[in-house]
Amino acid sequence: xxxxxxxxxxxxxxxxxxxxxxxxxxxxxxxxxxxxxxxxxxxxxxxxxxxxxxxxxxxxxxxxxxxxxxxxxxxxxxxxxxxxxxxxxxxxxxxxxxxxxxxxxxxxxxxxxxxxxxxxxxxxxxxxxxxxxxxxxxxxxxxxxxxxxxxxxxxxxxxxxxxxxxxxxxxxxxxxxxxxxxxxxxxxxxxxxxxxxxxxxxxxxxxxxxxxxxxxxxxxxxxxxxxxxxxxxxxxxxxxxxxxxxxxxxxxxxxxxxxxxxxxxxxxxxxxxxxxxxxxxxxxxxxxxxxxxxxxxxxxxxxxxxxxxxxxxxxxxxxxxxxxxxxxxxxxxxxxxxxxxxxxxxxxxxxxxxxxxxxxxxxxxxxxxxxxxxxxxxxxxxxxxxxxxxxxxxxxxxxxxxxxxxxxxxxxxxxxxxxxxxxxxxxxxxxxxxxxxxxxxxxxxxxxxxxxxxxxxxxxxxxxxxxxxxxxxxxxxxxxxxxxxxxxxxxxxxxxxxxxxxxxxxxxxxx
Amino acid sequence: xxxxxxxxxxxxxxxxxxxxxxxxxxxxxxxxxxxxxxxxxxxxxxxxxxxxxxxxxxxxxxxxxxxxxxxxxxxxxxxxxxxxxxxxxxxxxxxxxxxxxxxxxxxxxxxxxxxxxxxxxxxxxxxxxxxxxxxxxxxxxxxxxxxxxxxxxxxxxxxxxxxxxxxxxxxxxxxxxxxxxxxxxxxxxxxxxxxxxxxxxxxxxxxxxxxxxxxxxxxxxxxxxxxxxxxxxxxxxxxxxxxxxxxxxxxxxxxxxxxxxxxxxxxxxxxxxxxxxxxxxxxxxxxxxxxxxxxxxxxxxxxxxxxxxxxxxxxxxxxxxxxxxxxxxxxxxxxxxxxxxxxxxxxxxxxxxxxxxxxxxxxxxxxxxxxxxxxxxxxxxxxxxxxxxxxxxxxxxxxxxxxxxxxxxxxxxxxxxxxxxxxxxxxxxxxxxxxxxxxxxx
Numbered sequence: 001x002x003x004x005x006x007x008x009x010x011x012x013x014x015x016x017x018x019x020x021x022x023x024x025x026x027x028x029x030x031x032x033x034x035x036x037x038x039x040x041x042x043x044x045x046x047x048x049x050x051x052x053x054x055x056x057x058x059x060x061x062x063x064x065x066x067x068x069x070x071x072x073x074x075x076x077x078x079x080x081x082x083x084x085x086x087x088x089x090x091x092x093x094x095x096x097x098x099x100x101x102x103x104x105x106x107x108x109x110x111x112x113x114x115x116x117x118x119x120x121x122x123x124x125x126x127x128x129x130x131x132x133x134x135x136x137x138x139x140x141x142x143x144x145x146x147x148x149x150x151x152x153x154x155x156x157x158x159x160x161x162x163x164x165x166x167x168x169x170x171x172x173x174x175x176x177x178x179x180x181x182x183x184x185x186x187x188x189x190x191x192x193x194x195x196x197x198x199x200x201x202x203x204x205x206x207x208x209x210x211x212x213x214x215x216x217x218x219x220x221x222x223x224x225x226x227x228x229x230x231x232x233x234x235x236x237x238x239x240x241x242x243x244x245x246x247x248x249x250x251x252x253x254x255x256x257x258x259x260x261x262x263x264x265x266x267x268x269x270x271x272x273x274x275x276x277x278x279x280x281x282x283x284x285x286x287x288x289x290x291x292x293x294x295x296x297x298x299x300x301x302x303x304x305x306x307x308x309x310x311x312x313x314x315x316x317x318x319x320x321x322x323x324x325x326x327x328x329x330x331x332x333x334x335x336x337x338x339x340x341x342x343x344x345x346x347x348x349x350x351x352x353x354x355x356x357x358x359x360x361x362x363x364x365x366x367x368x369x370x371x372x373x374x375x376x377x378x379x380x381x382x383x384x385x386x387x388x389x390x391x392x393x394x395x396x397x398x399x400x401x402x403x404x405x406x407x408x409x410x411x412x413x414x415x416x417x418x419x420x421x422x423x424x425x426x427x428x429x430x431x432x433x434x435x436x437x438x439x440x441x442x443x444x445x446x447x448x449x450x451x452x453x454x455x456x457x458x459x460x461x462x463x464x465x466x467x468x469x470x471x472x473x474x475x476x477x478x479x480x481x482x483x484x485x486x487x488x489x490x491x492x493x494x495x496x497x498x499x500x501x502x503x504x505x506x507x508x509x510x511x
Numbered sequence: 512x513x514x515x516x517x518x519x520x521x522x523x524x525x526x527x528x529x530x531x532x533x534x535x536x537x538x539x540x541x542x543x544x545x546x547x548x549x550x551x552x553x554x555x556x557x558x559x560x561x562x563x564x565x566x567x568x569x570x571x572x573x574x575x576x577x578x579x580x581x582x583x584x585x586x587x588x589x590x591x592x593x594x595x596x597x598x599x600x601x602x603x604x605x606x607x608x609x610x611x612x613x614x615x616x617x618x619x620x621x622x623x624x625x626x627x628x629x630x631x632x633x634x635x636x637x638x639x640x641x642x643x644x645x646x647x648x649x650x651x652x653x654x655x656x657x658x659x660x661x662x663x664x665x666x667x668x669x670x671x672x673x674x675x676x677x678x679x680x681x682x683x684x685x686x687x688x689x690x691x692x693x694x695x696x697x698x699x700x701x702x703x704x705x706x707x708x709x710x711x712x713x714x715x716x717x718x719x720x721x722x723x724x725x726x727x728x729x730x731x732x733x734x735x736x737x738x739x740x741x742x743x744x745x746x747x748x749x750x751x752x753x754x755x756x757x758x759x760x761x762x763x764x765x766x767x768x769x770x771x772x773x774x775x776x777x778x779x780x781x782x783x784x785x786x787x788x789x790x791x792x793x794x795x796x797x798x799x800x801x802x803x804x805x806x807x808x809x810x811x812x813x814x815x816x817x818x819x820x821x822x823x824x825x826x827x828x829x830x831x832x833x834x835x836x837x838x839x840x841x842x843x844x845x846x847x848x849x850x851x852x853x854x855x856x857x858x859x860x861x862x863x864x865x866x867x868x869x870x871x872x873x874x875x876x877x878x879x880x881x882x883x884x885x886x887x888x889x890x891x892x893x894x895x896x897x898x899x900x901x902x903x904x905x906x907x908x909x910x911x912x913x914x915x916x917x918x919x920x921x922x923x924x925x926x927x928x929x930x931x932x933x934x935x936x937x938x939x940x941x942x943x944x945x946x947x948x949x950x951x952x953x
Contacts (some may be wrong), residue, residue, distance in 0.1 A: 397787040397796060399768075399778040408779040 017510050018052075023083040023090070025073035030091050030162055032066030034098060035059045040149055041102065045142030055146065058101035064302050065098070084175030085499040085508070088159055092491060095158055097121040106143050110134060115480040122487045124150030125158075126494035127370060129244025129340030129463025130454075130486070132476045136249045141230065144247040148237040155241020155270075156204040157181065157372040164197035178500040183367025183375060184417050187275040196317035200274050203282070204240060211266045212236035215259060224256040231255075239266045242371045244340025251342045251471060252330065260326055260343050271298065271337030271365025293405045294366050294377045298336075301376065305360055306332040309353050316350050325336050331471075335360045338372040340435020342471030354466055359448075361456040362428075372461025372493050374424055379408060381417045399464070423497050424459070429453035431489050435482050442479040454478070458486040459493040513537075513576045514869060517562035518546040518583030521840065522608060525862035526580060530869055531555055536570045540583070561587035563597055573599050580865050582608040586907045593625045606868050608861055610748060611921065622692045632752035635733050635811075635939040639834055640760065640857050641737055643807055656803050658922035659915040659938050660724045661692070661887060663732045666713045681705035681830035686726035688924040689719025692912050702912065702942075706709040718914030718940055719924060739763050742830070744791045744821050745812035746777040749836055749857060753809055758783045765805070767791040769812075791821050794828075803829030810835040810851075816844040841927045851934065887940055892953050894933040903927050909939035911949045 038059035053410045068299050079087060100121035103111040111117045116132045123130045124147055133139070139147075153161070157180045167203050175403035177224035181200075189196045207213075217249065218224040238245045248254040252263055269277065274294060281286040289295050310328035313319045319327050330343040346357060364373025383404050391398060401408040432455035439446030450467035454475070464471040475483070492500050502508045512534045516523055519540035527536060531553040538555055539562040540546050546557035560567035562583065574578065579596045586609045593605040594695075606627045609615060618628040629798050670676050677682045680691060680703055693716040694709060696700045701707060709715055717727050741757055743750050745769035755763045762783045768774040771788050778786040789796045797803065808830045810818035818835050819842075826833060834853045835846045846854040883911035892899050898906055903913070905928035917936040923929070931937070941949050 396788070396886065397789040397800070399771075399774045399786045399788045401775065401779045403782060406782075 015510070016510035017082065018086060018508065019076065019078075019080065019083055020086070021073040022076040022079050023086040024069055026079050026083075027090050027094060028066050028069030028071075028073065028263050029166070030066070030087075030158070031094050031098065032063055032070060033162065033166070034095055034158070035063035035066060037149070037153060038062065038102070039147035040147075041142045044145045045140065046449075048141040048494055050140045050142045052142065054102040055142065057105050058098065061101060061228070062098040081175040082508075083500050084179055086497060088176055088179040089491075089500045089503055090390065091159060092125060092351055092495060093239060093364060095154075095305050096125050096487075096491070099125055102143060102146055106140070108139060110138070110144065110476075113480075115126060115483050116476070119475065119483045119487055120147065121150065121157070122490050123458075123463075124245065125154035126461050126490040127151050127154050127238075127243040127372065128461040128490045128493070129238070129240045129339075130465070130469070130475050130490075131463075132474055132483070134474045134476050139247075141247075144236060145230075145344075146268060147245050148234045148243075148247065151241050151243030151245055152208065152237040156201055156274075160197045161201060163194055164201050179495065181368060181497055182370075182372070184378060184381070184413055184420070187273070187368060189278050197279060199282075203274050203278055207269060207277075208240045210297075211239055211262070214262055218256075218259055224259045226255050227259055235263065238484065239339065239341075239483070240261055240270045240370065241463075242267065242270045242337050242339040242365065242369070244334070246341065249472065253343045253472075255343075257322070257326060260330050263341065264298055264326075264330055267333050267337045267339045267341070268302065269346050270339070271369050271371040273366040273368035274370075276366070276383045291405060294380060297380055298366050298376045301363060302336045305336060309349075309356060312350060312353050312440070315485045318349065319344070328503065332357070332360060335462060336363055337365045337369075338455070338460055338462045340471075342464060345472050347466055347468060347470030347473070355360055358453050358456055358466065361453075361460045361462050362424075374460075377404070377419050378421055381402070381414060382421060386419070419499065423501065426495065427489065427492060428455055428459050431459060431485060435478075438479055438482045442481070444477060444479060446478070454482075454486065455489060458489040461490060461493045512578060512869075513572070514578045514580060515539065515568070515571045515573055515596070516574045517579070518608075519549055519557075519579045520582075520584055521858040522582045522584075522862045522865070524549060525859060526582060526869075527553055527555060529618070529862070529866040534869070537576070539567060539571055539731075547899075549716045555646060561588070563591040563595070564935050565599065568592065568595055568599060573603065576600065577605055578869055579603055579605045580869065581605065582861070582865055586611050587613055590623065590625070597624055602880050606865055608865065612752070627868050629861055629868075630752075632748050633756075634860040634864055635749050635836060635857045636752040636756035637811070639809060640756055640859055642834060642853050643741070643757075643832075653716040653845065658720065658917065660719060660721055660941070661914070662717050662719075662724045662725065664717065665713050665730065666709060666711055666715060666731060668711055670711065670731050673779065675730050676709050676711065677945050679708045683708070686719065686723045686730070689717055689727065690912065690924070691724035691912055692716045692718045692914060717941070718754070718912070718938065720915075720922065723924075738759050738806050742767065742802055742808040742825075744808065744810045744818070744825075745836075746773055747811060747813060748785065750809075751777060752782065753811060754784050765800075765802075792824055794819075797828050805830050805831040807834065811832075813838070815839055815845075818847060819849060819851070822846070823849060826850060827911055887921040888950060889936065889938055890950055892931060892933050892937060896933065896953050898952055899933045901931060901932055903929050904929065906931070911939055911945055914938045914940050 039054040042055035045052040045055065059181040065367050096118065103117035103120055104114065110133050111120060119132050159176050159180045163177055165193040174193050177197065189199045195458040212233050215227055215235060219227040219229055219232055223290040234247050246252065252260055259422065272295060276288060276292055306329040309332050310325055313324050313328055316368045327344040331346050334341045362374055363379065365371030367375050367377040381404065388400055388402065391400065402414060403409065432452045435455055436448055439451060447467060450465060450469065454469055457463060468477050469475045514534050514536050516526055516532060516536060516538045519538050523538065527549060527729045528537060532538060536555040537558065538546060538549060539558045539560060541561060543559045546559055549555060549856060551555045557566060558571050559900065573596050577583045579593060581592045590606045593607045596603050596605055604626045606629065607625050609630055610632060614623065615628050615630050615633065617623050618625055632669050666676060670723060691703045693701050694707065695714040740763045743754050744767050746766045750766060754766055757764050764916050766777060766784050767789050768777060768786060769790045774786050775787040802825060808825045810822045815837055822833050822835050833851045835844050835851045836854065837846060837856050838856050840856065843854040843856055903925050909953055913925060915938045916925055939949055
């Protein structure tokens, strides 16, 4: 009788295959540590005689929420691989949520609408760089620095940072790591994930410091008299993560040629695989760069695109000489690496250049870099796989494994790459469609090209779109619904779709 | 001479057959019936047991033996037997049959204390390329990250047409960036001087750049028309070894393998070959892939009967020249009777190579090239060396030859007027007895 009752209870019990409590416990811990990051903008505010309270209040709320979540789920400290997706996806959503608190508390009218504040925060953490601000320079210095800082945190990844410093994530970090680091295959730099995460962050911090020092040097020596120490740090924070926010309304157009050329180089570096940078410069094997197929194609594509744009600008007589070349290179590199800076208003450029730049939004930098979008390696693999299909059409028995930099590529990896690209294109199309329809419904003046470019730029974590949301424009005119759609696109784009999308499948939740 | 042989299979019994007249043989095998059959046929001592154990080796009289031939079908027991034998009797010489290329490489790099390792795969590959008329280097050793190669060739009749052969080295136009390090003729090995010449039948050792090694290959190959497009049936160990060997000589290779997983593995391991997942006996496939247009086909599948059928079918489709790898001794005759051009038996080749080592002083010397007669030194010139800062033509070195120097990471193949600098890394080919002397001088 007792066993029959047990059986009945067992049958009736709801079965969920994901340990939500454990996932929340870890997320709570991460949120708790995230609260510390508010101290930096608070300090900046104090330095510039501004109120640090928006940051301190946000920090307190974040810390309290993190502790509360952690406390509520106490005793569930073990996270399995299955929970990894949930942890990664929700951590980013939470980071964007808590990150928008300072915007709300600042009393700044441009950011008063929660939709605007959340958009700006998500655009920051995902290193997109799209902005709803219409008058950037009206914001206080501390708040602008926070905007820059969110991109820097999001660039190499908050979870990778946590893996590097939190002892608690010593085991089972692999799933988390792979869900966050962009690219089809994650290269390890060291025996352990923890050490790999540390080295990635080490390279990232070093490069950011180098760029900040260079730009500050320009300010001190007068190479670029429009540069200041504040701007040097602010732009280093958004160049290395290929973010694109700038405290200047004219973005990088506010600075001189030397600064722009320097930033071009660092954008290209930021779009390079960090594992490759580590091999080349820390381990001292610069030949690794030449040997890497993705790196060669990445540079080749960027160069080709820049030349085409420059040729068009020159023939149309819009920009010529050094300035023409610089603006062509700067803006194409900015788009290819998904940074989103602008040195000139490419909104005004002729149709071919504009359409070309939207096309470039689908390329992205290298895997394992801080850039977004599809990424060069995936294009390369798809190209190779198509070539193989042609070969197989003629020679059905041929066995030819795809090779990437000489190493054979696993067929499973290839399948995942094809699936990713299809998902990416599908989401882009759906996003563009929804934005267009919503604009019509909400009775706003949004042309299809503007909607398409906005979907591409947010999903690819690029930044500027075309039309009113162009490089010197703002995303403010979009309806709140459209903004919500773009927030989701940014979130999907930064985490490379799959970790977010699996949460919407029934198989994920079932035992 | 007293010889202990481990393994009485096809290889072992062929070896016994060749050696029993002149030598005192002891044969060890786990299979009593095989041993029985051998002992009825020849006057030999047999011991049933595991040859890779100390007790059995001692029982076989390893202490007074001069040579151990470990030729069972399994690599590891062969190697263990050889290692134990060296420990039990330090002056014994050991020959091991191994199929795994890794072991062969380890031996090349002197990580295995064995006098000679014979691999049926490599012997087969070498035999195939000899039959196809593309004589390859017998051995290639690589130094300085591949910038310097030491290559060993047999000079055959076909090379006679080339002007390098038969002229004194002073007059002959040796490929640039290379030197003849040694000429092995009959029983003797000569460190060549300007008044000597390379003759047909010699075995020569050349030091040079990879490009020079290529040029030497084409000199040795003579003016034969270039062979291209070879189809290999069966991507087993032998098939792969043959494919690699041919690819190294820039011959286009197609591999046909029936097993899907194996085909995938091989396609990953040998990117230069075109791999097909097919049985090779489907006429549609043969037609579609124009197998008939191949210059030559090699049948290296595991089953003799399958090879036979596939070979005959390939002939019907028009393949010009067919070579079959056979496993049963009798198959060779069957194949050749049936119209396959050449049949080669890897076990036979292996046995021959093992016997050669035991028999012929000439090959002994060659085999010891890696062993103790010659050494290739890779040393850096010290600042206080007497030889530093002197021109090459003035260097007082006999029995040693500086084949190449590596300066700032680049290989230089020195001429008489070049100067040896401190800090140079030099690749020296030297008589083993003088190796220490040379090392000290530098």
